[in-house]
Amino acid sequence: MPSYTAPTKDAQFILHDVLNISGKEIPGFADLDRDFTAAILEEAGKIASEVLAPLNMVGDTEGCRLENGVVYTPTGFKAAFDQMKDGGWPGIDMPEEYGGQNMPYVIGTAVGEFFSAANQAFTMYQGLTHGAASAILAHGTDAQKDKWLPKMVSCDWTGTMNLTEPHCGTDLGLMRTKAEPQDDGSYKITGQKIFISAGDHDMAENVVHLVLAKIPGGPEGIKGVSLFIVPKFLVDDEGNLGARNGVSVGKLEEKMGIHGNATCVMNYDEATGYLLGDMHKGMRAMFTMMNEARLGVGMQGLAQAEVAFQNALEYAKDRLQGRDVTGPKNPDGPADPLIVHPDIRRNLMEQKSFAEGARAFMLWGATLIDQAHRAKDKDADGLISLMTPVIKGFLTDKGFDMTVQAQQVYGGHGYIEEWGMSQFARDARIAMIYEGANGVQALDLVGRKLAQDGGKHVMAFFDLVKTFCKDEAETEGMAEFTGPVKTASKDLQAAAMYFMQEGMKNPNNALAGSYDFMHLFGHVCLGLMWAKMAKASLKALAEGTSDPVFHQTKLATARFYMARQLPMTATHLARIQSGADPVMALEAANF
Template identity: 70%
Template structure:
């Protein structure tokens, strides 16, 4: 059975040594000293390791069942979810006016990583609810906020997002679900939605569905889409639950992974719905959920990589096979542990370097969200908007790759169910698909985010990297050589790719679109290179000051060196593919495939 140990030491390092959260002037960050964050992460980690993680294989084996219109979750899920609720974890960063604790989103992100590593399928129930909370908080009326937010914040009620229909996924302009106006100001919602995570289950008294639908007579395409609150049970004026609404779960999807989460077909048969915001402005409101969801999915990707890496590392330390070519390391045993072999080390270093870099990248992104929401920082808002498709796309691609590397470390054992690695592989695979496939993330990055406001956000990113390199250079020649020179080279590759798009993408858009996926990965590697330079500098400073665990800090620097030497140079290959243009990609006629 797989195990999970919360990486609280590394989280504390990122929060306090790299991001220096306690020194930030962002509202609420003054409370985030080491003792406070250590207590929060410690309690959350205990819940993750002792309650959620043991149920992960249970949820995978049992899955969910549909009985007379009710979805039953796996054994133990309801009790575990109640413990999550009782601890106040879903409300961590929610508005105190509606029952939340008002902590920074960054703290919630760190807790969310541990819960996702421990039991991704179970954590999704509260994750979708949090997204619904945010959409209503941002776009709902005062009455809607008062009615729904307190119970969504605590997960007493669940929440979902309903976009996809049987005939359309990414192209939301093709949505057919109807919303017919009624005399009392409500709408009758009719249609079918598919792939609705947490769409029906037995862990909440009510489920608040946010549904995209069309009001008859509205504009065609995405400009005619509106957003509606469609609760499973109608809510009376006093807040109590009323009649069952005209909606139902029509079936459960049989999936490759995340078996413990109910992925539902939802049927709306004239259900009562309540308009959120203005008519025909539903897409904007729904993207309040989508943007947070995409950062959360990027987190899921590396969180699965983290737990897979932990189990691969432990296996490599224990498994005896072969002898070290430089001399036996376990003379009293029949063989040496496989961690002595360079190729196993390479495998593990790839995993470790990615996971720790990804954590720093995601926490940095969460801090930008806090700066945007808590301080109205427009530059931070522009930066996280640019980086969201990179966080979602790059971290889930590499997160899945990391789970496969971890599985490979175990050899044949990794292919068997009892060791748990094959579940991590299957669960991680969905992160590359939902909340917008990674191909869509790449197109969004290159087609919309890159040229937005004349490329202002990407130019600000380049300036920031240059500023970091300038600030960090000259302190230590070895550091400059190992970290800053590779970062500078990778950043130049990213700039060259952007220049290629500007010069060739306008006259032939396919030249940009054919290179979009490579650009997303090139950008991701530059971001992780930047994170590793910052972390290595922070670790070096802590060592010089005599603060912290020297073994941990030295390992941090060595891992960063590995990333810069062995992973970051791939930016040159991505640039070469981008500069090859669209011709190699588009060479075949459709019938030749």
């Protein structure tokens, strides 16, 4: 069975040596010193490796089952869920007034990676609850917050997000679910929603569904969509559970992975619902929390890559097969370990440099969210809004690729389910799809975010890279890192310039290159992260750190990223600059 050890040391390095979080002028950040975060990370890491990880394969093998309308989670899930609740983990970054611990989002993200790596399907139950609670927090009335949030922050009640219908996913304007207004101010919700993660289960007393629906007579399309709170059990004014609401599970989907999570077809049959936020402004209510949700999904990509890498690395050290061509490394054994072989190294270094770079990127992104929300910094909000599709799209694409590479290290043993490597790939696959398929992320990036506020945010990003490279150009040992980042960033600028110039003539010149742009952007971000990590490690070494090996390893990994990954930017640029014609030439009928 695979194992998982939370990368607490690496997270500490990023939080403190790279991001210097306790020095940031963000409310609540001054408390985040090394000892404080170490204690949290260690505790989270422990529950991740000891409680959640051992249930990962159980969840995959057993899956969920629907019996007489009741959904049962795999063996052990409920006890583990109770342990998570007892530890207060679901509400770690929720307001104290609703029972949370009010820690910054960056801390929630750091521990969220551990939980997700240990057991993605399990962690989704609380992840969806977090998303639904955030929506109520942002858009609910005080009465709604008081009624729903305390139980959701504690995960006594869990939450879901109901967007997709059988005939529409991305294009929610086509939605058919209806909300009929009632005399008491509530609504009767009728319709079918599909792909509802954590849609029902046996671990919580109640499930609070957030449901998008149309109020008859409202505007056509997406502008007539409103958001509703629809509980599984009705709740009275004292907070007691009442009658069962008109919502039921039609079916559990058979999926490629995340079997431990109940992906439900939800049927609403005149279910009682309560309007959340403004009428017909349901999409806006969804969008305000999308940055968080998408960052969370990007994190899942990283998380699966990390756990897959850990296991591939162990296997590469243990499995004896073949000999080092430069001379035996294990002369007394029957063969050398796999890790002596250059192509196995290449594979492992790709995984390692991705996981660590992605972790830095994600935690940086999370601090921007805190800066935006806690410090009301609009520039930070604009920057994270720009980078959100990159974090979601790039980290989940690459995260999946890395799980596939990790599987490859095992040869045939990676393909059988016994070793657990297949599950990492199967679970990681969903993150490329949900919360907006990655093609939609690319469209969001190029079609919307790039030009937002007159292109202000992308210019800010370029400035940030430029300033860093300029400032550090003179720092001893940094030129080998700032050089490649500068080159990569120039490729990104050239691509943005191409979109501006050629997209004016034909928007397809930009859209046909959107996916490449998202990846090009991702490489520049990870390159920047590696340069920042290199800077931190050079500083630590110069200051006589007690752990020189850790920092030398960082430098070597940064070099790998520069030499072996950043060259991709040139290819992405070349593809982008070929424009729409090669992509759009065919009539649909002639494909």
